[in-house]
Amino acid sequence: MHEPSMTIGQQDHDATVRVLLVDDQPIIVEAVRRMLAGQPDIEFHYVTDASKAHATALQLRPTVILQDLVVPGTDGFQVIRGYREDEALRDVPVIVLSSKEEPKLKAHGFATGANDYLVKLPDQLELLARLRYHSAGYVSRLQRDEAFLRLRESQEELERANVELRRLAALDGLTGIANRRRFDEVLDGEWMRARRAKKPISLMMCDVDHFKLYNDSLGHQAGDLCLKKVAAVLTGQLKRPADLAARYGGEEFVIVLPDTTLDGALQVAHACRAQLEQLALEHPGAKSGIVTMSVGVASMAPAAHNRPEELVALADKALYAAKEGGRNRVVAGESD
Numbered sequence: 001m002h003e004p005s006m007t008i009g010q011q012d013h014d015a016t017v018r019v020l021l022v023d024d025q026p027i028i029v030e031a032v033r034r035m036l037a038g039q040p041d042i043e044f045h046y047v048t049d050a051s052k053a054h055a056t057a058l059q060l061r062p063t064v065i066l067q068d069l070v071v072p073g074t075d076g077f078q079v080i081r082g083y084r085e086d087e088a089l090r091d092v093p094v095i096v097l098s099s100k101e102e103p104k105l106k107a108h109g110f111a112t113g114a115n116d117y118l119v120k121l122p123d124q125l126e127l128l129a130r131l132r133y134h135s136a137g138y139v140s141r142l143q144r145d146e147a148f149l150r151l152r153e154s155q156e157e158l159e160r161a162n163v164e165l166r167r168l169a170a171l172d173g174l175t176g177i178a179n180r181r182r183f184d185e186v187l188d189g190e191w192m193r194a195r196r197a198k199k200p201i202s203l204m205m206c207d208v209d210h211f212k213l214y215n216d217s218l219g220h221q222a223g224d225l226c227l228k229k230v231a232a233v234l235t236g237q238l239k240r241p242a243d244l245a246a247r248y249g250g251e252e253f254v255i256v257l258p259d260t261t262l263d264g265a266l267q268v269a270h271a272c273r274a275q276l277e278q279l280a281l282e283h284p285g286a287k288s289g290i291v292t293m294s295v296g297v298a299s300m301a302p303a304a305h306n307r308p309e310e311l312v313a314l315a316d317k318a319l320y321a322a323k324e325g326g327r328n329r330v331v332a333g334e335s336d
Contacts, residue, residue, distance in 0.1 A: 018061070019043065019135075020062035022065065023046070025068075032046075067094050070099065077108060080094055095114070095115060097118055182244075183246035187312075190258045191311075195302035200300065201301075202260040203312065204254065205248065205296045206252065210286050214226060226281060234253055234272055272293075277290065
């Protein structure tokens with residue numbers, strides 16, 4: 001037996017009643033020890049120097065504290081206040097041990113933060129019942145808080161995973177830019193925004209010229225690399241966060257330009273076409289010998305009588321005209 005820690009029985013943490021007795025009288029310590037002896041679910045620890053009670057409690061992490069009110073150098077109420085001011089011990093149940101039954105002491109003990117009050121020495125059955133009751137409540141609270149923490153962490157992890165999944169679901173797997181679904185979402189959103197703000201919205205539709213011949217000549221791996229480089233050219237010409245480049249399908253790309261006039265969109269389109277041409281990517285199947293693209297550009301001011309599909313159709317018509325006109329060119333769409 002030694003101070004500050006003496007153990008009677010030791011079970012799994014979840015089932016263990018870990019008792020810390022704070023009392024300067026060895027006779028009380030021994031009496032409580034005998035009451036708890038033979039109880040396999042109870043660990044008994046004690047300290048006779050109240051000035052060491054707080055540090056001992058932090059070290060042992062008891063599930064219930066038996067606190068004497070009359071202790072040399074201080075008083076039990078002050079010790080209890082110290083427990084309650086420490087976040088690590090704030091919720092540990094404290095049972096006051098008093099030498100007499102006095103309502104004022106009881107009231108003050110509860111006001112200070114005690115959970116229960118016993119006159120020493122209590123009946124063994126009553127002491128065991130109260131220790132187990134308070135300990136079980138405290139352990140249940142710890143388990144509940146831990147479960148809530150794990151749940152919150154799991155929810156946060158799930159949310160992070162969902163955000164990443166949504167991000168990946170919006171990207172084209174080959175080029176890494178927005179995919180068709182993301183394009184549709186953004187166009188619808190920007191269309192409504194432009195309609196409310198009475199601003200124009202422009203759209204570019206781009207098609208890599210003679211791409212099937214490129215694949216046939218150099219293979220699909222080279223074709224994939226070519227599409228990645230085209231995507232990089234398009235995104236490299238976008239200067240605003242709201243502008244969006246997306247893969248529309250196959251070798252077709254689209255660029256959404258909110259709050260942009262037709263003239264502004266044409267400037268972007270010509271810059272994209274010229275930049276790809278300057279890369280001079282070899283294309284054995286093309287007359288020019290390099291990879292080029294055709295671009296159709298359209299612009300509209302959204303109103304109640306039109307829809308974003310009309311803008312897409314107008315840009316697509318302009319793209320067709322660019323290809324029919326000899327490719328490697330930019331054509332502006334005109335409303336009927």
